[in-house]
Amino acid sequence: xxxxxxxxxxxxxxxxxxxxxxxxxxxxxxxxxxxxxxxxxxxxxxxxxxxxxxxxxxxxxxxxxxxxxxxxxxxxxxxxxxxxxxxxxxxxxxxxxxxxxxxxxxxxxxxxxxxxxxxxxxxxxxxxxxxxxxxxxxxxxxxxxxxxxxxxxxxxxxxxxxxxxxxxxxxxxxxxxxxxxxxxxxxxxxxxxxxxxxxxxxxxxxxxxxxxxxxxxxxxxxxxxxxxxxxxxxxxxxxxxxxxxxxxxxxxxxxxxxxxxxxxxxxxxxxxxxxxxxxxxxxxxxxxxxxxxxxxxxxxxxxxxxxxxxxxxxxxxxxxxx
Amino acid sequence: xxxxxxxxxxxxxxxxxxxxxxxxxxxxxxxxxxxxxxxxxxxxxxxxxxxxxxxxxxxxxxxxxxxxxxxxxxxxxxxxxxxxxxxxxxxxxxxxxxxxxxxxxxxxxxxxxxxxxxxxxxxxxxxxxxxxxxxxxxxxxxxxxxxxxxxxxxxxxxxxxxxxx
Numbered sequence: 001x002x003x004x005x006x007x008x009x010x011x012x013x014x015x016x017x018x019x020x021x022x023x024x025x026x027x028x029x030x031x032x033x034x035x036x037x038x039x040x041x042x043x044x045x046x047x048x049x050x051x052x053x054x055x056x057x058x059x060x061x062x063x064x065x066x067x068x069x070x071x072x073x074x075x076x077x078x079x080x081x082x083x084x085x086x087x088x089x090x091x092x093x094x095x096x097x098x099x100x101x102x103x104x105x106x107x108x109x110x111x112x113x114x115x116x117x118x119x120x121x122x123x124x125x126x127x128x129x130x131x132x133x134x135x136x137x138x139x140x141x142x143x144x145x146x147x148x149x150x151x152x153x154x155x156x157x158x159x160x161x162x163x164x165x166x167x168x169x170x171x172x173x174x175x176x177x178x179x180x181x182x183x184x185x186x187x188x189x190x191x192x193x194x195x196x197x198x199x200x201x202x203x204x205x206x207x208x209x210x211x212x213x214x215x216x217x218x219x220x221x222x223x224x225x226x227x228x229x230x231x232x233x234x235x236x237x238x239x240x241x242x243x244x245x246x247x248x249x250x251x252x253x254x255x256x257x258x259x260x261x262x263x264x265x266x267x268x269x270x271x272x273x274x275x276x277x278x279x280x281x282x283x284x285x286x287x288x289x290x291x292x293x294x295x296x297x298x299x300x301x302x303x304x305x306x307x308x309x310x311x312x313x314x315x316x317x318x319x320x321x322x
Numbered sequence: 323x324x325x326x327x328x329x330x331x332x333x334x335x336x337x338x339x340x341x342x343x344x345x346x347x348x349x350x351x352x353x354x355x356x357x358x359x360x361x362x363x364x365x366x367x368x369x370x371x372x373x374x375x376x377x378x379x380x381x382x383x384x385x386x387x388x389x390x391x392x393x394x395x396x397x398x399x400x401x402x403x404x405x406x407x408x409x410x411x412x413x414x415x416x417x418x419x420x421x422x423x424x425x426x427x428x429x430x431x432x433x434x435x436x437x438x439x440x441x442x443x444x445x446x447x448x449x450x451x452x453x454x455x456x457x458x459x460x461x462x463x464x465x466x467x468x469x470x471x472x473x474x475x476x477x478x479x480x481x482x483x484x485x486x487x
Contacts, residue, residue, distance in 0.1 A: 014403060017370040021377040021399040028392030036388040044385035048340055055341045
């Protein structure tokens with residue numbers, strides 16, 4: 001029987017090979033799963049393992065590349081969105097600050113103010129003018145004081161139908177009647193130029209010798225001259241030097257003109273409106289602001305009085321409020 | 323054809339089946355490089371070579387899916403045996419004969435493999451066989467013809483000698 005089988009296998013070598021292969025295959029198929037896994041591991045590790053590592057590496061590389069492209073695109077989109085949001089946040093902060101100032105100022109001073117946006121800053125190295133988007137048709141006339149939350153900006157020098165030009169404190173012809181908040185010493189702040197194109201500093205003139213002025217003293221408008229209402233912050237004393245007849249007092253302005261975007265034009269004193277206080281209070285509550293904080297000295301508000309805007313610029317002490 | 327290049331061809335076929343075939347799928351049909359090499363093994367060498375090579379190629383392919391370890395080996399061994407026996411009686415040099423044998427071998431392999439694979443879902447097997455196996459057989463046959471034509475044009479030694487079989 002065995003010899004018969006051996007003879008058959010010898011004579012049918014292909015068939016016998018197939019039978020052996022089939023028997024091995026069927027045996028493998030019948031193995032328990034754990035053994036199958038082990039055999040598969042042994043077979044695939046030296047054969048398909050390296051190839052799979054290479055192909056999976058290449059696939060991963062392609063995937064990473066695609067993902068990288070997508071992420072780059074997303075980054076650009078997010079950066080654009082972020083810059084938009086930052087601009088919004090900045091605008092929001094600015095508007096909050098302005099509203100806070102407006103509420104506080106109107107509470108104490110009872111001025112009527114018109115907000116305006118800066119649309120241009122003509123001038124070279126020295127800021128000679130600030131252009132705003134409000135003009136005659138909005139009730140703006142020449143001579144009206146212009147302020148921001150930090151303090152005094154200047155006054156309207158020319159008004160056109162839809163826009164106006166502010167003469168800032170940097171202007172060569174600018175002069176503001178001021179008083180030192182602490183000691184009530186009066187003087188006139190105006191710019192000092194080395195040349196026509198080079199502004200050196202602001203100085204407080206006409207200060208008598210031995211006046212009580214110290215570095216850091218706050219300088220506010222005195223109201224003399226009738227152009228600017230009293231109590232608006234102009235700046236602070238940075239240097240006070242004694243002279244034979246007068247003191248030399250250097251002043252640093254409170255307003256940063258280069259970054260000013262929104263301003264308020266003081267158009268006159270406000271009439272008491274019965275609902276006005278309620279509206280302000282409501283607005284303050286919405287913004288979480290405590291009303292009653294004035295931007296400048298409120299004592300002077302009682303002393304001086306804002307004349308009709310554009311009043312006589314030469315009125316008052318000397319060259320005050322030019 | 324010598325054994326060395328044939329073994330290399332077998333390894334390449336298994337690798338291509340695992341890597342390239344899914345990428346060049348057409349309407350769900352993939353070429354079967356292992357069957358292609360098997361048929362050309364039967365054409366060029368005959369004997370037990372296609373059976374043994376089929377068994378080992380199948381075993382390596384099965385290692386990808388341990389649950390059916392041995393099934394591909396069985397299917398390819400049977401396919402190799404039948405291809406070898408069939409080609410003993412055919413005009414091997416005829417390209418159409420080669421294509422027909424390749425297509426038939428692919429179908430046979432799929433038939434053996436997927437009957438077991440879909441043994442509990444024969445309706446799925448029928449759908450697969452009609453939609454993918456037939457198309458896959460044609461795909462593999464066309465690919466075989468292209469490779470044969472390229473081999474002849476390049477005057478590859480083992481393959482060109484097939485015209486004298």
